[in-house]
Amino acid sequence: MSRRGPEDLSQSITPKPVESITTIVRARSESTDVEAAVLRAVAQRSDSIALPDVLELRSLLDADDEQADTPKARVAIIINAIDAELAGWDRREALV
Template sequence: MGVSCQNHSAFVESIAQSAREDASDHDLEAVVLRAVAQQSDTLSLPDVLELRAVLDVDVDETAPLEVRVATIVDAIEATVASWPRQEVPA
């Protein structure tokens, strides 16, 4: 699921821009999770629902939007990385 370091800042900026444009959505975690799910080839709907249920990010509300988005993206990546991986039979 990971976003490469080279694309990480561009990805964060694109999510932040979407969040700015959609001022009606005050749930930043949901906005970020939606963007990550759309970007990911490996997250299934059950994965996204589980992430939504377990994601608990302590975001500094006074930080710039890009910093808050990056914090949430990093938390999502860390959570997914901690999940056991299933081997796909050859």
């Protein structure tokens, strides 16, 4: 994790921008890596997620979004996985 201030990371992407990120993902080609597109959009909307965080999230993210039946559902699953991972980071940082 990169070093940031004491702000709560999981609060940085709420409320969840599922609708707007879904629009971004739909605008890309079918071959677009949806997880990467969502991470990119979330990072662009956040003041506290830096590039090293995005790279670490990408390596840690385990979102089973392939079973989702709509693009919006896929985006929501990925955002929920990001939220869960960031909440874990918050807890670990609070212990340090």
